[in-house]
Structure formats: C-alpha cells, structure tokens
Amino acid sequence: MEPTIKVALLGFGTVGSGVYQMLTENKSKITQKKQVDFEICKILVGNRTKHQAAIEKGVPITTDFSEILNDPTIQIVVEVMGSAETAREYIIHSLEAGKHVVTANKDALALYGDELTRVAKENNKNLFFEASVAGGIPIIRALTDSFIADSIQEVSGIINGTTNFIISRMSEEGESYEQALALAQEKGFAEADPTGDVEGLDAARKLIILVKLAFGYRMKLDDFPVSGITQLKQHDFDAAKHYGFTLKLIGSAKQLEEGFTARVGMYLVPLAHPLAMVKNEYNGVFVKGEAIGETMFYGPGAGSLPTANSVVADILAISDRIKWQQTESFLPLVSNDYSWHQAGTLVTDALVRVGDQEAVASLVSQKLNGEVSKYGADYMYLSNITEQQLEELEANERVEAIYRKL
Amino acid sequence: MEPTIKVALLGFGTVGSGVYQMLTENKSKITQKKQVDFEICKILVGNRTKHQAAIEKGVPITTDFSEILNDPTIQIVVEVMGSAETAREYIIHSLEAGKHVVTANKDALALYGDELTRVAKENNKNLFFEASVAGGIPIIRALTDSFIADSIQEVSGIINGTTNFIISRMSEEGESYEQALALAQEKGFAEADPTGDVEGLDAARKLIILVKLAFGYRMKLDDFPVSGITQLKQHDFDAAKHYGFTLKLIGSAKQLEEGFTARVGMYLVPLAHPLAMVKNEYNGVFVKGEAIGETMFYGPGAGSLPTANSVVADILAISDRIKWQQTESFLPLVSNDYSWHQAGTLVTDALVRVGDQEAVASLVSQKLNGEVSKYGADYMYLSNITEQQLEELEANERVEAIYRKL
C-alpha cells in the first residue's frame, strides 16, 4: 500500500475542478510514478447549491473553511479561489496549522508575497505557486530550480493571454481594438470587466512575482510604470512593422549597469525575437542570464487543465518533500535592495504616435538627443533616445502613445 | 557555518571548466540562496600536462579516478568527460561507492540509461542529467517535475545545434551545405568529423532520453528511423516554403491512436509552429500533452556556461536532497511497453524530391493514395499519404529525399 496524502481544495471553479479531474483521472499513473496516493477530502466553495450535481456524485463539497483548517490529517491545502484578502487569510491560517500550501493566486502573491513566504518559513511549510504566472508554463520552477546559480539579466514576458489574443487579432486579422475585445469576451478569454487585463495590472502583478524570483527584488505596484493596450490603434502595427517590429504587451525587467528597470507596456519586439512568435492567447517568458544566455518558455497562460497541471506538479513536489520528511521550507527568503535606473543614462529606441502632423513637426524640430525618422503623418521613430526624454514626451499632451524597443 | 558538500568533477574540458567557474565565482550567491557550500576537491583529467596552468593556480587536478572513488567525503561526482564506456564504468562505480552522480553524457545515457538508473536506485543515490539534452534548456526537469501527471502526446525537438546552424545558414543566407558546414566548423559548432551530428545520431541519442522520460518507453538506436541533413539541397527550402513550411532536423515522437511513432529526420515545419523560429545554433523542444496543450522550450543547446548551468542546477537539486537526508533515488523506474504504429494506417503529408522529371511523371502516374501536387521539375507534394507508401517511395532509387510534415 502506498501512503495516502490528504489534500483540500479552496475553490472548485475553472482551476479547482481541473485539479480535481487530474488527480482523480490520473490517479493510478501518479501512484505508479510517484509511489504516493492522493485523496481530495474537502473542497471549499462559496455557494453550495451551485455544486449540487457534484455533491450527488460524492464530491466532498463544504462551505466551512474550519472543517479543513481543523482537520489535522489534511497535509496540503490548494488555494484556487482567487481574491487577495480572503486568500491571504486562509493561506496564513493553513500554514500556521501546519499545512503545506499550493496557490495559483497572483493577486495575493503580488500584494502579500513576502508575508506569505515568511509565514511559510516560520512554520517550516512549503508554499508553491507555479500556476500563478503563465498558468501552464513551468517558469517558476525554471527560476527557482534551473537558473538559481546564474545571474539573471532580463526577464520579459507576454504574461497576459487576454491582451495577447486581442493584439494578435488586431495585428494578424486587421480587427479594431473593439472588435478584438468583443471576440475575446465571446471566447471566454476576457471577463465582462476587462480592466485588470487591458490596463496591464494583471501583467504587473505577475511581473512582481517574476522579479522577486529572478532578481530577489521586492517591487510594489507603484514602483514601476504600468500601461496596457487601450491606446492601441490598428495603424500602430503598420508603423511598427515598417521599422522591423511587432507590438506586444510585455512585462519586462532588466538589470543594467545603470541600474534596474521594470515596466509593463506595449513594446516594439524585433521580428526575430523569440517573443515575436507568441500569438493568440499563448504566453511566453524570455529569460536572459549571464551563464544560460537567452531562453524562452512558451505555452498556455491559462485554462482549466493547463493551470491545473501546474498546480498538480506543485502538489507532487510537496508530496516528495513530505515523504522525505523535509523539515524546512523551500523558498529562499533572499531580498536584495535595488537601485532604480537613472532616466538620463538609459538609452533606447522608441516609436511615438503624435496627434497631428503639426505636432510631429514641432516635436521633430525640438532638440531631441537621438536620431528621428518620420513614418506617415503621425509617427516618429526615435533612435538612441534617453528614458528621460521619453518621459518628457509622455507628459506632452500631443503625444498619444510611446512604444519602446524591448 | 553552512554545511559543505564535496564535489568531484570527471573532466575539465568545455563543460567541466564551466562548472568549476560557476561554482567558484557564484559561491557566495549560491550559499546565500541555498544555505549550503560547495567544495570541488578533485578534478579528473586524461592528460595532466595540458592543465599545468590550472594546477599552478591551485585547481585540484588528478589523473587517478581511485582518488575520487576511495574518498568517502566526496558526496557528488559530476561526469563531464564524454564517451560511453568509461563514463558508464565510472558512473556505476561512483553510485556503488555511495555517491550521487550528475552527468551530461547523452551517449552513455542512450546506451546504458536503464542500467545506470537501476544501479542508482539500488544504491538509493540520485542520478541527474539535465545537461544531456538541449544543454541550457531545463527540459529534463520539465518532463520529470512539471508534466509528470499529464499524458504526453508528442515530444518534438530541435536538439542538435550544429545541424540547426547549418540548416539556418542554408535557408536564411542561401549558403550551400558545404559552405554552411565549413562555417559551423570555423565557429567551433561542428567537430572536424561531423558524422554524429549531420547523420542525426546525436539527435537520436537525445530523443531516446526524451522518449524515456515523456512516455516511459525504452527505445534503442535500431528501433526507429534516423536520418540527417546530408541529402539537403539549397532548392529544398524553396520547395518547402512554396507549401508554407520551413525544413528542420527534428527528433520527434508521438503517441497516436494507431500506435507510437518516433523518427529523427528533416521535417516540414509549418511556419507558424513554435519550432519554426528556432534558428542558428539554438535548440527548442516542443511538448504536447493532454492537459498542458502545446508548450515549447527554447534556448542554447550547448556551450560551456549554458551547459554548466544545467549541471550546477542538478548539483543544487542533489544537495537539497542530501540536506533533507532523502533516502531514495529520485528517478522513477517506469518502463512501459509500446506498440509501434502500423505504417498502413499512419497518414501524413510529405514533400518528395525525385532525381529527374521523367521519374516524377512516372511516380505521379502511380496509384498513390493521396493527392499529388508538383513543384518545379523535381518535387512532388503528397497529401494524406500513408507511412507505408512513403516507405515504398523511400526504397525507390529515383527518390532522393522525403520530408514529412511534423
């Protein structure tokens, strides 16, 4: 007989039901490979009546978290319910009650990541969160296990599938922003209120998690510029293409000699860059390190089973550690200080969209430090311009959009 | 004081010196993150005089393996010397002497993988080999840790950087096969005798390792068709492009309803396929699973530091397990039986290059099962053709090359 590890799920929605499906349907395969058996013995939901059909099939639904918290035989709690506050509370209580935790919750991690990892460490319990960034892509494990001895220089990711889908429809199918957004909603990629996605906030939360693991830096949402895709115009893609680029919403962080820089926004991506091929609802994370050079991880960023697969991988990793009676928590608590770049020394290229022809002429005649090329009536491509000058342009009300080169 | 783990290297060449560099230069960072210290206390080489400069700097070079084998304080042996036979012997002796082993040696693993993992398991020691396939890409860890609960349907990889470089030069720069090979040799990507690379053998050994991890199937070199890039002609790329493809040397294995299929050879890759963007000396591994859907891992396939990074990640993973006093070996010994596909039921598309126009005409007039389209004087594109018919064509001496669709 294999040892049985008891698991509780907090949440039985898109991800939770996928986890349940994988752990029950692949039970014998997992047991054969891992010599361990799992039992999902409680599942917390908000609304019991919604799950009547499952209850009748014997799924152990509850609406009372204390049934999970007070059951000492439950060793792993899987938080897949969403929201930052309640999740934070339940994760902390679970860790303090001596349970390991797996979570897919980027909101809770971006806001309370430090606190949650500290509580995990204090209680010598594991807190795993592979599914929190780029759902189906094992990027967290790559950063914590595979690149841990390297010095990471850059992490740049297409980490929001909804906006990447909209961008792809605009760029490949010539749809307008409104058409593409409507299609994303129809396909279930975008929520009724898409604000968090289209304004870059969801990507920003994920970038905070990636930066912590790649650089050891603790960023908060106000520490770096965040913009989304709402200013995109169909014609922007032609202008970008003219200069050899495609446009992508990217969360990017770089360690430069002049300091650290991080941003979520629309970037000019060279057509030969690995991220240029990441289309539709897919995600991709590009990692550049001193030793490894350039790598890229491509895959689904969301969806019931891809995300569940990452959650299950975390459950299996924890079950190994339970078997080995590992008595310390896995996460390194490294927190490095960082110095933000000096905007005057950071040099890049950028495509700028300006409201009208007259404004372009007046801006071009300004003493800009770099070289200027015009495209059509309302675009200028600036080479070797400083971040400081770009920020000044951003403040100019005639400037509609600025796309930096990745 | 952190605990110190003693490590010995077998080999101090391209990879070995990279491992030495990373473990010594990043020492304090690793210690901070992992709370463990490493000491490289012996390095085995073949020729002592070659390493005089290192010896003078205090590098602990030896030519006597027994110094390592008989030192009970050495806990991890890192085999980076190459060759199958001696490596097999030293790995087995090390495991039997109670040491964990990290190896980058695809030749030894492809030939003796089952024996080596069995010996590791019998001795409750770990055998890690992240660097053996796609040097800088953490694909082994993805298969063993991240996708372990999923049912893998396909693994297809550009897993030989030398040939991918040659192919890229031919396809992007219009060079001939001979020119591209000469450049690869000049750049140090190809060896003086490039046989193992250009005939697909190196890729075949790596595919054997991937198949074992992804499907649990034990393949031998004679079990599946292997061809390389030597038959490539410059014009092939135009013909492929005409039908919407690029050509790549790929090791591919698929679990189909009609059975299992594996092959190393030149494939037609749709231009939108993630592997189409893997250029020059880079590697890429595409994994398709029931739950995860489509993912792709991109990065350097070789090189001193990228490969060393994978070796060091393995050393760190083992050191965790030493700290936790894990007493069983990590590798699952799953071996599944597989049924090879029936060539008559496996249907695909293929581009066929035929020696002369007359031969094309005669082949086209044959009763082929699928649709036939001609390109130029000497190409035919066959849609929905069975593997059996392709094998018959392959046996026809007028047929010069067959490129199957991935």
Ligand SMILES: NC(=O)c1ccc[n+]([C@@H]2O[C@H](COP(=O)([O-])OP(=O)(O)OC[C@H]3O[C@@H](n4cnc5c(N)ncnc54)[C@H](OP(=O)(O)O)[C@@H]3O)[C@@H](O)[C@H]2O)c1
């Ligand atoms: N969906 C994805 O593809 C994806 C990808 C990566 C990460 N994630 C993350 O995974 C988490 C879950 O996402 P999801 O898409 O599965 O959400 P969902 O479909 O909305 O499901 C949420 C589940 O949690 C339950 N729940 C919510 N609040 C609760 C509360 N206060 N008390 C008890 N139960 C509560 C809900 O109960 P009822 O069933 O009663 O409503 C529901 O079963 C989120 O953090 C999300 O960001 C999702």
Ligand SMILES: NC(=O)c1ccc[n+]([C@@H]2O[C@H](COP(=O)([O-])OP(=O)(O)OC[C@H]3O[C@@H](n4cnc5c(N)ncnc54)[C@H](OP(=O)(O)O)[C@@H]3O)[C@@H](O)[C@H]2O)c1
């Ligand atoms: N190079 C890459 O980028 C790469 C990438 C992935 C995997 N790998 C694999 O890594 C392994 C090492 O490759 P490499 O490129 O580092 O090889 P290499 O540069 O040729 O170095 C081999 C080292 O092993 C030593 N050695 C060889 N045979 C020996 C023997 N019988 N006894 C004692 N020492 C011996 C050599 O000694 P001397 O110094 O005295 O000659 C040399 O130091 C191979 O299995 C290779 O397939 C390499």
